[in-house]
Amino acid sequence: MTATISSTPVTESQLGLLVVHRSVPVGNLYTVLVELRLDPTRSAADVRAALTAVLNAQPALRLAFRELPEPAAWLREPFTPREAPLRHVPVDRDFAERTRRELAELAAEGFDLGEAPLLRAVHLRATAGDESVLLISVHHTVFDGYSLQPLVRDLDAALAGDLDVDGVRPARERALLRELDAQVKAGAADSVEEQAKAIGARLRETTATVLYPRPNRPATTDFRGARRELPLSPERSAAVDRAITALGVTPFTFFSAAYSAVLARHGGADQAVFGSPLMARRTIGSHDLCGFFVNTLPLVVDVDWDRSFAEHARTAVDREVDGVRRAVTVPFNRVVRHAAPDRGGNRNPLFSAMLAMQDSTGTPPGSAVRSVREHGTGTAKFDLWLGVTPTPGGWLLELEHDVALLPEPIAAAVADSLLHALDRAAADPSTPLRDLFEDASVEEAHRADGYYGQPPCADLDGWLARVAAGRPDAVAVEEEGRALTYAELAREVAAVATGLRGRGVEPGRVVGLTTTTLVDTVVAMLAVLRLRATFLPLDLALPAERLAHMVGKADCRIAVGGGDPGVPVHPVAELRAAGEAGGEAGDAANDVGEPSEEDGVYVMFTSGSTGNPKGVLMHNRPLVNLTAWQLAALDMDEGTRFLQYAPLGFDVSFQEIVPTLAAGGTVVSREPADRRDVPAVVQRVLDTAVTHVYLPVAALRPFVQAAEGLRFEHLKYVCVSGEQLTVNDVVRDFFARHPGVRLVNLYGPTETHAVTTHRLSAEDSHWPSHVPIGVPLTGVTAQVVDRTGHLAPRGVVGELLLGGDCPARGYVNEPERTAERFVPDPRGTTRYRTGDQVLWDADGVLVFLGRDDHQVKIRGYRVELGEVEVVAQQHPGVRRAVAVARGDGADRHLVLFVQADEPDLEALRRRLTDALPPYMVPLRTFTVAEVPLTGNGKVDRAALLRQADALVDEQRADEAGRTTTDDPLEAGLQALWAELLDHPAPPLDRSLLELGAHSLNALVALSRVEQEHGVRVPILDFFRDPTVAALAELVRERR
Amino acid sequence: MDPAVHIFVDDIDATIRRFVRVPFTDASTLAEIGLDSLTTLRVVAALVPDGDREIDLAELADLKTLGQFRAWVAGQVTR
Secondary structure, eight states, X not given: OOOEEEEEOOOHHHHHHHHHHHHSOOTTTTEEEEEEEEOTTSOHHHHHHHHHHHHHHOGGGGEEEEXXXXXXXXXXXXXXXXXXOEEEEEESSOHHHHHHHHHHHHHHOOOOTTSSOOEEEEEEEETTSSOEEEEEEEEGGGOOGGGHHHHHHHHHHHHTTOOOHHHHHHHHHHHHHHHHHHHHHHHTSHHHHHHHHHHHHHHHTSOOOOSSOOTTOOSOOOOBEEEEEEEOOHHHHHHHHHHHHHHTOOXXXXXXXXXXXXXXXXXXXXXXXXXXXXEOOOBGGGGGOOSOOEEEEEEEEEOOTTSBHHHHIIIIIHHHHHHHHHTTTSOHHHHHHHHOOOOOSSSOSSOSEEEEEOOOOOOOTTOSEEEEEEEOOSBOSSSEEEEEEEETTEEXXXXXXXXXXXXXXXXXXXXXXXXXXHHHHHHOTTSBGGGGOOOOOHHHHHOOOOOOOOOSSSXXXXXXXXXXXXXXXXXXXXXXXXXXXXXXXXXXXXXXXHHHHHTTOOTTOEEEEEOOSHHHHHHHHHHHHHTTOEEEEOOTTSOHXXXXXXXXXXXEEEEEESSOOSSOEEOHHHHXXXXXXXXXXXXXXXXXXXXXXXXXXXXXXXXXXTSSOEEEEXXXXXXXXXXXXXXXXXXXXXXXXXXXXXXTTSTHHHHHHHHHHHTTOXXXXXXXXXXXXXXXXHHHHHHTTOOEEEEEHHHHHHHHHHTTTOOOSSOOEEEEESSOOBOOHHHHHHHHHOTTOEEEEEEOOXXXXXXXXXXXXXXXXXXXXXXXXXXXXXXXXXXXXXXTSSBOOTTOOEEEEEEESOOOSEETTOHHHHHHHEEEOTTSSEEEEEEEEEEEOTTSOEEEEEOTTTXXXXXTEEEEHHHHHHHHHTSTTEEEEEEEEESSGGGOEEEEEEEESSOOHHHHHHHHHHHSOGGGSOSEEEEOSSOOBOTTSSBOHHHHHHHHHHHHHHHHHHXXXXXXXXXXXXXXXXXXXXXXXXXXXXXXXXXXXGGTOOHHHHHHHHHHHHHHHSOOOOHHHHHHSOSHHHHHHHHHHHO | OOHHHHHHHHHHHHHHHHXXXXXXXXXXXXXXXXXXXXXXXXXXXXXXOOTTOBOOHHHHTTOOBHHHHHHHHHHHHHO
């Protein structure tokens, strides 16, 4: 039992730590761990006496805390040497190793804040008498960074026998009380409240810095951390010092300037938000004291990449530093209250990154304390923490990171950026911010998946002709009731090519295809290629105006097939007959010259943001590369039977047809199954012993659902592409039941064709719900270019630019649009700018983060709508879920639409609340009979938003807050909150946060709940659903 | 100037010299001579004998030059 002599005030900063201590089950999170090298001639008894003297001379080190009836601190009476929390360890060998072990043990042990002292120490002394170390762990509530020097001074004096404990103790205790009083009074000033309001308002309008943003980024972690030391050499330190002097800024401003640029780069933003602890001691006497007199405030720094580092430091950063210095009295919790951030998860609610300017670790000459060093405790309070310490040997930088949020490769990338930026800034402060950095993912950009088989020639026609010649009797194309052998295919292609040549088709011309059967389509395609011409799929179901635009833009003057595409059209049979009639003399296909890898293959139109579709002209070289890759990557050979599922106007159809023929396999028609009739397609796959299918992402789930109970003996590959692939248990189960079948997620815009893949199979233990797009295929370079214009480090969002053997020739007859998207690569050839936001994840795999329309911001947080949808779709009965964001600014929120059987929206809401941070939980959920789709089969979110407006208005009219209850527990809790919030009757189902609840009054409320009901409700559980009704439920569950 | 203040000014300069190793004048900015906010507080703490004296930390943000700082410290010492 702690013997106490008096109580002391508790500052708001200390209260904040008490809340964290209660809410975070990591007892050592706020432990300060210090290693002091001592004069080895001092005996164990000397050290014990000295430490006891320090404890008695430093009243804060004798404080303990309690929460009830209201938070308070208690000052314990002085210690006797026997009571001092010190363990002596004589060490006869491996002193360093033993020190490391003792440090680790000290670091791991937490504190009970109710028991003084909040300090432990271990004294290691080499039995040889040549080494002596005092390790101290102390809780942050009583010890800030500035406390190190008073501690060391007192310890030094005590070891020298100069610390007059009895003389200083009363004055120090009085000084502590005076300082705590001053802190409390200063915090109560109206001006502080106004400053807190202003900072809070600013933060509400600011986008949080999120490092390594990705789908399913944990909202809660176990705070495991790792710390890396980055000592700057004396030369580098001197360069930094010179730059600081030349710029006329403080070290805080200099390091903030570099750190803000690093955070902006790694957060993928033009702004950085980070916190910094500011020394807030008010009284002169407090400067001799250990204690926790710190306010941590946020800095919001705009980053203009074209601005010089010098200007950035002197303007944007210095202004911000000046601002926080003026606001130094504002307690952190007050800012939290006014910023009103989401309290989901257990992360710091205001900022994810921290910059701590540490006090000097130098000790005076002759001191018995030879050196001072602070250590990490294997925890991380922030996603990223940077400590900057002036040491006798130069600047010491330390980066601490939460290992769940920022895995080691990501933290290493941040460290690289930081060191590089500091070096550049120090060497030349006029360097533009973007040039503080360099290309980071050079290796990743050029690292392909390695699948490749050497193509026999550089053009597709030559390749296919060779294969056909070698397998004359094998079936090349198969549709219901008809099969074409390679020999027959070769004859038909030659004849139709001759027929086309006779109708004026020359190399480079564009030939429309309106063929309706697979056999005719394949014949026509290959005939066009034989002439070194380019085919243009024309879907006659398209509006006439759109077809006319396509034909006109592509300068297409002839078509093969039927119907009326707006240009002369010739059936395959007619062309074949004409070609055959021509005989040897008509074999005009031989006069088209030597094929080139630059010859066009097809034009495919894709939607354009300006309203008119644009035609992508794809040529031989990328497609030969793709084919050579695909044969190896998908194990394609003569036994391959590839289902032709995609409409011809989608580039996927190329991958179904051409590589199959290059492998000597068989292209199998989907028909008679209707493309939309998935069970019929599944049956067709079974009936025709198909080995490869390639589906749009949206069709995967219906496909595996329709396959329930069926066994696929022949199927080897299921490929998908088109949009972000998210998988659930139904999909995983299908592949678990079919260990021989691989799922391949392919990514690639029409402008490049497929360029990256990620493969999954039953062998993979981890199937991420948000499937990565993987790594580039052979011959392709994938550059992620971040906001600085450099290749992005791992974990940094950037635009994906695709180069190597993949970009198309451009948009047909659209030089300006082509120049805009197909850009020169300073490092090589042409790159296509996808406009897609991606990142290299910690494993060096590309993750697609969407385009702006799939990524929304809710109260400053990035939200991937797909993530919300996946969670909803995992709920029983939900067949499809689509989330949309509506409203502006602080009112922006998610609305979820679900197609569901027997929807239980309350249960779904609970599921979402359980699985997602609050800002991702849709405010409202509606059931719909059908999810509206756009013309190309994608979800029509604009239509859903319009529906949402009407539905929300209806729902609001029906809403009336429940404010009365017959349940005595609910009534009691309502009364409790009514008192705490000064609200007549808080509605039972409304978020108490909206009514003014925050962590501090929640702490009081839960303490009183514990007192009255004998149950301890974790504060994080309360914040998950902060309503009176939910709190009542939590209490009931625990009774 | 009050002679007592003279003494304080000499003390102030002597104290500042303990923390600042480069030459300075009244026009020198605190940043360029390496006087950061922690150090300025240490200078004040070393000069002001009254442990109960309270410093308004926000005022420090207004002090940009050594001249301003010296005048401010003198004010604290003689208050």
